[in-house]
Amino acid sequence: MTDIIHFTIATVAEQSADFRRVLWTGGHTQLVIMTIPPGGEIGDEVHPGTDQILTFVSGTGEADVAGQARPVAQGDLVVVPAGTRHNFRNTGANPLVLYTVYGPPDHAEGAVHATKEQAEAAEEAGRDEPPTA
Numbered sequence: 169m170t171d172i173i174h175f176t177i178a179t180v181a182e183q184s185a186d187f188r189r190v191l192w193t194g195g196h197t198q199l200v201i202m203t204i205p206p207g208g209e210i211g212d213e214v215h216p217g218t219d220q221i222l223t224f225v226s227g228t229g230e231a232d233v234a235g236q237a238r239p240v241a242q243g244d245l246v247v248v249p250a251g252t253r254h255n256f257r258n259t260g261a262n263p264l265v266l267y268t269v270y271g272p273p274d275h276a277e278g279a280v281h282a283t284k285e286q287a288e289a290a291e292e293a294g295r296d297e298p299p300t301a
Contacts, residue, residue, distance in 0.1 A: 177267050209257040224240050234254070
């Protein structure tokens with residue numbers, strides 16, 4: 169029997185100051201929380217074989233998906249289909265906090281990156297690879 173995995177997701181996300189923290193990794197999806205500091209961004213990227221769903225918990229920002237920009241705020245959800253270029257920027261005075269679901273997983277199980285720079289260094293060094301089935 170598998171135990172129930174439960175998060176009070178908005179609270180957990182709000183309590184994390186880390187740029188990226190992997191909360192759970194399954195065989196087909198992955199749950200990650202992110203905190204983007206004022207003036208910061210996730211960075212322009214494409215996940216060729218991974219869909220992504222982002223839900224915003226607090227703060228204000230801008231979603232740039234497939235060249236179309238739109239403001240985002242608490243309660244908004246943005247879908248990024250696999251292969252779509254995207255970036256999310258914090259345009260407010262407070263952290264932009266979100267949780268995202270990747271399908272399939274896109275990061276190393278249990279990965280924690282305090283800053284965007286740490287996240288990028290881990291990716292470049294091959295230390296942020298998703299688990300293989």
